Amino acid sequence: MSDERKTFTLDGQDVEFTEGQTILQAALASGTYVPSLCYHPEFRPHGSCKVCTVKVNGRTTASCTTPATAGDTVELATDDLKDLRKNLVQFLFTEGNHFCPSCEQSGNCQLQAVGYELGVVSGHYNPLFPSRPVDASHPDVLLELNRCILCELCVRASALVDRKHVFSLSGRGITKHLVVNAESGRLADTNLSVEDKAMSVCPVGVILRKRRGFRVPIGERTFDTHTASEIALAGARGPTEDGAP
Amino acid sequence: MSSSDRDLAAVLARHRYDGTRLVQILRDVMDPTGYISRPTITQVAESLHLPRAHVEGVVGFYAFFSSEPRGRFRVLFSDNITDELAGSQELRQRMLDAFRVDPDEVSRDGLVSIGTTSCTGLCDQGPAMLVNGRAIARLTPARIGAISSLIRGGSPVSDWPANLFTIDSHVMRRDLLLSAPLRPGESLAAAVVRGRQATLAELRASGLRGRGGAGFATATKWEACAQAPGPERYVVCNADEGEPGTFKDRELLTHHAHEVIEGMTVAAFLVGAQRGFIYLRGEYPFLIAPLEAVLAERRALGLLGRAVAGCAELDFDVELHVGAGAYVCGEESALLESLEGKRGIPRNRPPYPVTHGYLGKPTVVNNVETLLAVAHLAKHGGAWFRAAGTPKSAGTKLLSVSGDVARPGIYEVPFGVSIRSVLQDAGAKEPQAVQVGGPSGVLLAAHEFERKLGFEDVPSAGAFMVFDQTRDILAVANNFARFFAHESCGFCTPCRVGTTLGRQLHGAHRARQGIPPRRQGPAARVAAPQEREPLRARHHRRQPRPRRAGEVPPEL
Ligand SMILES: Cc1cc2nc3c(=O)[nH]c(=O)nc-3n(C[C@H](O)[C@H](O)[C@H](O)COP(=O)(O)O)c2cc1C
Numbered sequence A: 001m002s003d004e005r006k007t008f009t010l011d012g013q014d015v016e017f018t019e020g021q022t023i024l025q026a027a028l029a030s031g032t033y034v035p036s037l038c039y040h041p042e043f044r045p046h047g048s049c050k051v052c053t054v055k056v057n058g059r060t061t062a063s064c065t066t067p068a069t070a071g072d073t074v075e076l077a078t079d080d081l082k083d084l085r086k087n088l089v090q091f092l093f094t095e096g097n098h099f100c101p102s103c104e105q106s107g108n109c110q111l112q113a114v115g116y117e118l119g120v121v122s123g124h125y126n127p128l129f130p131s132r133p134v135d136a137s138h139p140d141v142l143l144e145l146n147r148c149i150l151c152e153l154c155v156r157a158s159a160l161v162d163r164k165h166v167f168s169l170s171g172r173g174i175t176k177h178l179v180v181n182a183e184s185g186r187l188a189d190t191n192l193s194v195e196d197k198a199m200s201v202c203p204v205g206v207i208l209r210k211r212r213g214f215r216v217p218i219g220e221r222t223f224d225t226h227t228a229s230e231i232a233l234a235g236a237r238g239p240t241e242d243g244a245p
Numbered sequence B: 001m002s003s004s005d006r007d008l009a010a011v012l013a014r015h016r017y018d019g020t021r022l023v024q025i026l027r028d029v030m031d032p033t034g035y036i037s038r039p040t041i042t043q044v045a046e047s048l049h050l051p052r053a054h055v056e057g058v059v060g061f062y063a064f065f066s067s068e069p070r071g072r073f074r075v076l077f078s079d080n081i082t083d084e085l086a087g088s089q090e091l092r093q094r095m096l097d098a099f100r101v102d103p104d105e106v107s108r109d110g111l112v113s114i115g116t117t118s119c120t121g122l123c124d125q126g127p128a129m130l131v132n133g134r135a136i137a138r139l140t141p142a143r144i145g146a147i148s149s150l151i152r153g154g155s156p157v158s159d160w161p162a163n164l165f166t167i168d169s170h171v172m173r174r175d176l177l178l179s180a181p182l183r184p185g186e187s188l189a190a191a192v193v194r195g196r197q198a199t200l201a202e203l204r205a206s207g208l209r210g211r212g213g214a215g216f217a218t219a220t221k222w223e224a225c226a227q228a229p230g231p232e233r234y235v236v237c238n239a240d241e242g243e244p245g246t247f248k249d250r251e252l253l254t255h256h257a258h259e260v261i262e263g264m265t266v267a268a269f270l271v272g273a274q275r276g277f278i279y280l281r282g283e284y285p286f287l288i289a290p291l292e293a294v295l296a297e298r299r300a301l302g303l304l305g306r307a308v309a310g311c312a313e314l315d316f317d318v319e320l321h322v323g324a325g326a327y328v329c330g331e332e333s334a335l336l337e338s339l340e341g342k343r344g345i346p347r348n349r350p351p352y353p354v355t356h357g358y359l360g361k362p363t364v365v366n367n368v369e370t371l372l373a374v375a376h377l378a379k380h381g382g383a384w385f386r387a388a389g390t391p392k393s394a395g396t397k398l399l400s401v402s403g404d405v406a407r408p409g410i411y412e413v414p415f416g417v418s419i420r421s422v423l424q425d426a427g428a429k430e431p432q433a434v435q436v437g438g439p440s441g442v443l444l445a446a447h448e449f450e451r452k453l454g455f456e457d458v459p460s461a462g463a464f465m466v467f468d469q470t471r472d473i474l475a476v477a478n479n480f481a482r483f484f485a486h487e488s489c490g491f492c493t494p495c496r497v498g499t500t501l502g503r504q505l506h507g508a509h510r511a512r513q514g515i516p517p518r519r520q521g522p523a524a525r526v527a528a529p530q531e532r533e534p535l536r537a538r539h540h541r542r543q544p545r546p547r548r549a550g551e552v553p554p555e556l
């Protein structure tokens, strides 16, 4: 079975895959970029941001969670799907408070980079301006919740890798928000440490090391020198601290 | 140990310190208004060895749990469109004025808070409300007055006059399933005598498809579960009935509970399950005690427990789980998450519940009505059921008819009947449009009334809401937009953000329409909140409530 060649078509091109791969994984492995935000190669796919949406045999689905199946017809770069992905990224900008020019993460931010990749130039919709207080209680870490896109990567990393359960989500619908594992609700009262995996997975600028914000100057950061697709295809998933893919 | 510590310990012991019972535990530790304090969350988490943030996340997910103190009386008006058309917003305003509070605000003396909740499933006898979790139907200005006085008097809701809480039953048309009730144990005995394979063959021959909405063939689902590897299996009765405008499962669990549970037991026999759950929506607390009584009766009759109905291989029992205000928990995989004590977020599929369901074990989830049909066809056989309905939609369907009709209630009709014939049966005068299947369904205008109910044409989980010529259909759309925004679980971006943008768009549109309120008679059209004069201006100056974390400003 293993040496039998299995393929599906992606916008008309044959893509080979191995059993167990999702459509997104197979596409990346074959050199085709699929925009994504909540996907991280080290974690089980989550399927929440929907930025990786494709059509499989005419049916809309998240490519990061859909198993690749031989003979499937997958559409990725049609005008409809490009519009849809762009809309979803605009939704995420609309939902939070993103002021990129003053954001420490600018240039290392996957949301921003995917936005550029998809031609997003504004939030387009009326911003929701949610009220999300910053948590600066921790001596070494700043929690800038205004930028959270609710991808749960920190939740997953803290639970599955760090075994600490520092982060979780509460609320639902548009009031869904990140909470930390302390009765006070303050990050300082959790056992988060700067070595934790949860410190390095946030695709945007929420979980930030204090006093490091501008160590790498703007202009030299990951997505200043590479596009989101280059980083994704390199198998790495920026941002890295030194700005290299 | 304080008395509240003792109460908490007793609750936890009753639930065997079982973290999968977290939603049930939280229901029992919350105060009558739903409030669960931060220290209580910490204690529950520590006792169950769960991360505190996880418990906080579960509290934050369900609408009936509140992490902030509420008034001692927490009033929630059903925000269903048929209630709205019957004047619920005026009634709510009357009550807000009487207590001089804004929506969702706690009165200064801490006595009362007044808000809304999604459809409470009393559309045939609306407007309705929940007070500290208890349902009151048939609201009128007089009833609102009486309830306001009782609240002022301060006596606990449990001491209020019983007649306030009566729920009526309106079965207006009976067919295959509702005409001849089964004796407890009757169809189970028939299934056991016939045997597993032969009964499955009858189920297949019946052509029964799920009544919860998707219409999946029941026999196919059960065979897949029966064939899934592993010794443990589960049967879940989906009694979440969250789709606005649907109330037939309420009726079935009130008057046909034996037959529904018998259907679950037949399912257990066919798939080889040992445990079952009824997931009852939190809006139906009046069904908890009667259902527990039916379960006890069936245990006493040997119809639940060990060697059920004398069948040595059939050990099966059923537990009641009660939801806490979340429409999405009607979706089967979200329901399973909730049953496991988590936030009700749908799972990524595959795998499907038939192979990886409750606690990852093979599970069948079925609607109440599907299970009732199973009980009947296990006795009468597949052909009996197949004789009614259409080629792709065998049997009958229970419709929950509400809105502008003379005779709202439950109608059991054979599949294939036209929309028009249901409208005539129910006494609809000058119908403008019908919403079939609730907000998730379709709106049919007069030129579509010859269309037929059934999977071939107009599928439906049973809601049938009628709007006459005087109604503003944009008010209907506005209500639905509000519903979806309120009930989005928030997992995926398009739904989480899109439903809120949709609601805001509707709100802005209505505000700018400038249609004077009550243009079409007292009950016909209700002003959206932003069209009304702010309460503050009329009564006294009050600072706006500070926004909670994560909260988004209301309509533009
Ligand atoms: C958002 C949503 C809400 C649902 N709510 C209900 C419900 O309240 N009751 C129900 O039986 N099915 C509901 N369903 C359908 C269930 O997921 C599932 O298909 C059904 O319980 C299967 O039972 P059946 O095969 O007997 O219809 C819902 C589905 C979705 C997507």
Ligand code: SF4
Pocket: A097, A098, A099, A100, A101, A103, A104, A105, A106, A107, A109, A110, A111, A112, A147, A204, A205, A206
């Ligand atoms: S997190 Fe990203 S998108 Fe948001 S403000 Fe910062 S750079 Fe911009």
Ligand code: SF4
Pocket: A147, A148, A149, A150, A151, A152, A153, A154, A155, A178, A201, A202, A203, A204, A206, A207
């Ligand atoms: S803090 Fe970052 S990693 Fe965590 S959920 Fe928000 S965006 Fe995702």
Ligand code: FES
Pocket: A035, A036, A037, A038, A039, A046, A047, A048, A049, A050, A051, A052, A053, A062, A063, A064, A065
């Ligand atoms: S990357 Fe697939 S849903 Fe987020």
Ligand code: FES
Pocket: B328, B346, B487, B488, B489, B490, B491, B492, B493, B495, B496
């Ligand atoms: S209901 Fe979960 S995101 Fe829509």
